[in-house]
Every structure is written in C-alpha cells, then in structure tokens.
Amino acid sequence: MPSAFYMILRKELKDSLKSKWLVTFAVTFFFLALGVPYIILGAGGLLPQDYPGMVVGTLITLAVPLVPLVSLAMSSTTIAGERETGTLEYLLAQPASKMEVFFGKYVGITLSLTLAMGLGYGGAELIVYATNPTFIVSFLYALLYSSMLSGASVGLGFVISVLTKTRAAAIGSGLFLWFVLVIIYDSGFLGVITVALNADSLLLPLTIANPVETTRILAMMHMADSPLRGELGPQASYLLQEYGSIVASRILAAVLIIWVVVPITIAYLIFRRQDAS
Amino acid sequence: MPEISISATNVTKTYGEFKAVDDLSLQVEKGGVWALLGPNGAGKTTFLKCILGLREFSGSITIEGYDIVKDPKKAKMQIGYVPQHPTLYDELTVQETLRYFGDMRNVKRSRLKELLEFVGLELWARQPSSALSGGMKQRLMLAVALLSDPPTLLLDEPTANLDVRRQLEFRDLINLLVSEGKTVVLTTHLLGDVDQIAQKIMLINKGKLVVKSSVPDLFRDLDLTSQMYIELVDPTKEKDAIIALEKSGANDISVKGTWLEMGIDPSNKIAVLDNLRNADCAIKDFKIEEPNLEDAFMKITGEGNA
Numbered sequence: 282m283p284s285a286f287y288m289i290l291r292k293e294l295k296d297s298l299k300s301k302w303l304v305t306f307a308v309t310f311f312f313l314a315l316g317v318p319y320i321i322l323g324a325g326g327l328l329p330q331d332y333p334g335m336v337v338g339t340l341i342t343l344a345v346p347l348v349p350l351v352s353l354a355m356s357s358t359t360i361a362g363e364r365e366t367g368t369l370e371y372l373l374a375q376p377a378s379k380m381e382v383f384f385g386k387y388v389g390i391t392l393s394l395t396l397a398m399g400l401g402y403g404g405a406e407l408i409v410y411a412t413n414p415t416f417i418v419s420f421l422y423a424l425l426y427s428s429m430l431s432g433a434s435v436g437l438g439f440v441i442s443v444l445t446k447t448r449a450a451a452i453g454s455g456l457f458l459w460f461v462l463v464i465i466y467d468s469g470f471l472g473v474i475t476v477a478l479n480a481d482s483l484l485l486p487l488t489i490a491n492p493v494e495t496t497r498i499l500a501m502m503h504m505a506d507s508p509l510r511g512e513l514g515p516q517a518s519y520l521l522q523e524y525g526s527i528v529a530s531r532i533l534a535a536v537l538i539i540w541v542v543v544p545i546t547i548a549y550l551i552f553r554r555q556d557a558s
Numbered sequence: 559m560p561e562i563s564i565s566a567t568n569v570t571k572t573y574g575e576f577k578a579v580d581d582l583s584l585q586v587e588k589g590g591v592w593a594l595l596g597p598n599g600a601g602k603t604t605f606l607k608c609i610l611g612l613r614e615f616s617g618s619i620t621i622e623g624y625d626i627v628k629d630p631k632k633a634k635m636q637i638g639y640v641p642q643h644p645t646l647y648d649e650l651t652v653q654e655t656l657r658y659f660g661d662m663r664n665v666k667r668s669r670l671k672e673l674l675e676f677v678g679l680e681l682w683a684r685q686p687s688s689a690l691s692g693g694m695k696q697r698l699m700l701a702v703a704l705l706s707d708p709p710t711l712l713l714d715e716p717t718a719n720l721d722v723r724r725q726l727e728f729r730d731l732i733n734l735l736v737s738e739g740k741t742v743v744l745t746t747h748l749l750g751d752v753d754q755i756a757q758k759i760m761l762i763n764k765g766k767l768v769v770k771s772s773v774p775d776l777f778r779d780l781d782l783t784s785q786m787y788i789e790l791v792d793p794t795k796e797k798d799a800i801i802a803l804e805k806s807g808a809n810d811i812s813v814k815g816t817w818l819e820m821g822i823d824p825s826n827k828i829a830v831l832d833n834l835r836n837a838d839c840a841i842k843d844f845k846i847e848e849p850n851l852e853d854a855f856m857k858i859t860g861e862g863n864a
Contacts, residue, residue, distance in 0.1 A: 288662050292658060299649065366645060367641065367643060368645050368646070368647060370612055370645065371641060371646075374611075374634065375634060375663070376630075376635050376662055376663060377662055378631065554614070557607070557612040558612070
C-alpha cells in the first residue's frame with residue numbers, strides 16, 4: 282500500500298505551488314542573493330569584477346530575519362489550522378498514522394521552503410558563477426545555512442502548531458516568537474548582556490540558545506573574506522578569539538543541527554499523545 | 559454465532575476527572591443499520607471517535623478483527639467515516655478530493671468514477687468542494703468513506719444538517735448500501751427518524767451502554783404500549799365494548815367523552831378490533847398512537863433530549 286506520508290507530502294508541495302507564495306519567496310531570495318545594485322550596475326556596464334563577493338557578506342544578514350519569518354508563518358498554522366477546520370481529524374480517520382501525517386507535513390513544508398530558497402539562490406548563483414566563480418562556495422554555504430535555519434524554524438513552528446487550537450492563535454504565537462528571536466534577542470537582550478554586564482563568557486551560551494543567532498554567526502565565519510562583511514560584532518569576535526574559526530564553526534554547525542532535530546522531535550512527541558481534535 | 563463487525567471491550571475515556579466513556583463493552587454484529595443513541599454529553603460521539611482511533615482510551619476496540627491501537631491502518635481500511643460537519647479541503651476539487659484519499663487507500667482510478675456516479679456528483683467533478691451545497695458535501699464524504707469498499711461505515715449525525723429531501727435521498731443511499739451487505743453505525747439525536755433507518759439501537763448514557771436491542775424488542779422489554787382511541791356507532795354499547803376490550807388484553811381503559819381510551823400491545827391491534835366486531839360493537843372511528851423512541855428514552859434515562 283502506498284504510504285500516506287507521500288500523499289500528504291505531495292499535497293503540501295502542491296498547495297505551496299498553487300498558493301504562489303513559493304514563487305514570491307524565490308524571487309525575493311533571488312534579489313536578496315544578487316542585490317538590486319547588480320541589475321542597475323550591470324545595465325550601465327559599471328559592474329565591478331568582485332561584485333558577487335561584495336554582496337555575499339550582506340546576503341546572510343538580510344536572509345536571516347526573513348527565513349524564520351516565512352518558516353514560522355507557514356509551519357505554525359499547519360496543524361492548528363487543520364485542527365480548527367476539522368480536516369486533521371478527518372485525515373487521521375483515514376488509513377494514515379500520526380507519524381505519517383506529522384512528518385508528511387513537516388517534510389512537505391521544509392522542502393517547499395528549501396525549494397524556494399534553492400530557486401532564488403540558485404538563479405543568483407548561475408549569474409555569480411558566470412561573472413566570478415570564486416564566490417560560488419560562499420553562496421552554497423548561504424543556501425545550506427538558510428535551509429538549516431528554515432528547518433529549525435519550521436520545527437519551532439510545529440511546536441506552536443501542536444500546542445494551539447486555532448489558526449489565529451498559532452500565527453500570533455509564531456509572529457511573537459519571530460519578534461523575540463530576531464528583534465528582541467539581538468538588539469535588546471544580547472545588547473544588555475554584552476554592554477551592561479560585560480559578561481563575555483555568556484556570549485557562547487546566549488548565541489547557541491537562539492537558532493537565528495547561531496546561523497548568523499556561523500554564516501559570518503564563512504564570509505570572513507568579504508569586503509562588505511563589516512564588523513564581526515562581539516559574539517563572532519569572541520568565538521574566533523576563544524576557539525578559532527574551524528572549531529567555532531563546528532560547534533555552531535552542531536548546535537544548528539540540534540536546533541533542527543530537537544524542536545520537531547518535541548512537537549511530534551506532543552502530537553503523538555494528543556487527541557485528534 | 560453471528561460475525562462481529564466492531565467489538566469494544568472495557569473502553570474508558572476520561573477528560574480529567576470526567577469519564578466520557580465508562581468501561582463500555584459492546585459488539586456490533588455484521589449487517590444492518592445500528593443507531594448509537596444517547597442524550598447530549600452521553601459519550602456517543604466520543605465513543606465513535608475511539609472506534610476510529612481519534613481519541614486515546616483504555617480498553618480495546620477491534621474492527622473486523624483488527625485492533626485500532628495495535629493495527630490502526632488495517633483497522634481503518636475496514637471502516638469508512640462520515641463526520642457530522644463537512645470537513646473537506648476547500649482548495650481541492652471533488653475529483654482531487656477522491657484522488658487524494660483514494661491514493662491513501664490504494665484505490666484504482668476507475669473506482670473514483672464509479673463512486674462519483676453512485677453519489678450523483680459526476681457533473682461536479684471539476685468543481686472545488688467549497689462550491690458544493692451541504693448535501694453534496696455529505697455525499698462526497700460518503701464517497702470518500704466508500705473508497706476502499708469497507709464493510710463497515712460510521713456516520714456521525716448524518717442527516718442533522720440536511721433538508722427533508724436530502725435526508726430522504728441520504729436514507730435511500732444508506733438502505734442501498736445495507737442491501738449490499740454493509741454494516742452501518744450512526745449516531746443521531748433525531749429519535750423520530752431512528753426506527754425508520756435503524757434495525758438495532760445502542761443507547762449510551764453517562765458513558766455506559768444502557769440498552770442494545772432491536773426497536774420492537776425494546777418497546778416490548780420496556781412494556782411500552784400503543785394508545786388506542788375508539789368511538790362507537792352506538793354509545794349505549796359502551797359496557798359490552800369494555801368487556802370485549804379487556805378480553806383482548808387492553809388495559810387502562812377509560813371513557814373520555816364519546817371516546818374509549820386504552821393501552822394495547824402494539825402487535826395486538828387487529829385482535830382488538832376483531833373482538834369489538836364479534837361483540838357487535840360497531841366502530842364509528844378509531845385512532846392509534848404508536849410508542850416511540852422518545853417514550854423509551856424517557857423511561858430508561860428519565861431525561862429529556864437525545
């Protein structure tokens with residue numbers, strides 16, 4: 282018998298394509314990856330040879346807030362929305378296990394997001410490669426880390442989705458979490474700790490406690506050569522100084538993998554014990 | 559020994575301290591329509607959802623021999639479910655809906671066409687399900703329930719949201735399915751309809767099974783009588799008529815104006831009329847009020863609505 286997992290995964294992908302958001306997201310990433318100045322400078326014949334290298338440093342800074350925003354918005358409503366309309370119960374009354382329903386949705390949404398980022402980054406990469414192949418690896422890292430951040434954010438969105446009963450509550454909680462992870466954490470929380478308390482030893486735990494910060498710092502480690510990378514900031518500087526580039530990158534990459542695995546596991550364990558409605 | 563469609567053993571479902579289903583055991587034999595009845599909050603919908611594996615519970619439930627907890631996929635393949643409210647994906651067309659759920663049940667494409675014709679939705683195949691009326695959605699969900707041709711159907715308040723014409727159409731579809739050998743279990747709060755649809759009833763109250771019986775057996779067991787009213791052509795023959803009625807087994811005979819009122823066994827109506835004619839008591843008019851499930855329900859539970 283064909284697994285319900287594939288049917289649900291396929292439906293999630295089809296729904297994403299039908300809703301047109303995937304194309305919008307991909308186009309956004311394309312311009313984010315390339316930068317609007319590329320088109321203007323290119324049209325005027327003023328494009329510098331190392332332009333891709335110049336924008337690649339700013340790419341992750343721009344992508345990092347956007348990825349969890351879209352991922353949380355997509356994932357937080359998936360279970361809660363279906364629970365609210367009754368389709369979740371109807372789906373679970375079919376020959377489909379909770380595991381198939383849950384992971385069919387998870388993989389479907391994560392694949393949709395990765396596809397959108399892949400199309401956006403991929404299109405940009407082709408142009409970059411034609412212009413200057415040197416920076417292709419940096420772009421690939423940007424895609425990899427954005428996908429991992431997306432996976433982690435989708436996992437957190439699923440935790441919200443299994444704990445809320447309505448679509449409105451789920452999207453509200455998702456946006457609040459994004460606000461905490463992206464806005465409050467960086468400009469408020471970390472700022473107070475590092476400046477007011479001058480507690481450098483807390484920088485590593487505070488960085489790895491937030492997948493957005495983990496991704497941002499990890500990506501910056503790979504962008505060290507970009508002329509537009511800018512200041513490393515206290516977290517990255519501290520990690521480079523304490524552990525060196527390779528060890529710090531490995532620590533952060535391992536932490537990011539944990540951020541991908543743990544939230545979705547927690548969400549599934551909650552979902553498995555819940556009634557269908 | 560009859561074959562069993564659904565078997566529940568010591569099923570208990572609690573919400574905090576409240577026992578929605580309390581140590582409930584029952585068996586549904588194969589064939590016919592079984593009505594699961596009970597007052598609001600009695601636990602009938604919760605029990606139905608336990609059968610489908612949609613609620614965590616203690617005890618065990620098997621469908622066609624497959625345990626819903628240990629072997630949920632095989633158990634769910636034996637059962638089709640139609641919920642009370644339409645719960646379809648609005649963005650999918652009628653055809654896509656059948657294809658989506660059909661693929662989960664490994665159903666051939668030709669079966670989808672058959673089902674569309676069976677529920678009368680072939681002209682709506684390319685329409686989104688959001689464009690269907692309530693009755694059409696109900697029929698589409700019946701088509702989904704029938705995809706893998708399961709031997710048992712669970713219908714939750716199937717006619718509650720339908721107008722009279724659609725109720726009759728839906729009832730005809732159910733009768734057709736039963737004639738093909740399917741077992742249909744339905745919940746309903748419309749007691750007036752039950753004896754027209756169901757051959758057997760299961761009454762649940764406070765999470766426990768109170769009665770499992772056929773409708774005529776239930777009336778007999780509860781000693782529910784038909785009320786008969788007779789008006790004689792010649793009122794002076796009233797005394798002779800009462801003697802004849804008593805001989806026929808009528809009870810609680812009383813005189814109300816020109817009418818004689820009495821309780822009789824529902825199966826004894828003709829005998830009563832024959833005895834009156836033999837006693838030379840010509841009948842001008844008569845009325846019969848049959849016992850109904852509301853009476854039975856009130857007698858069993860002492861409560862109002864079902």
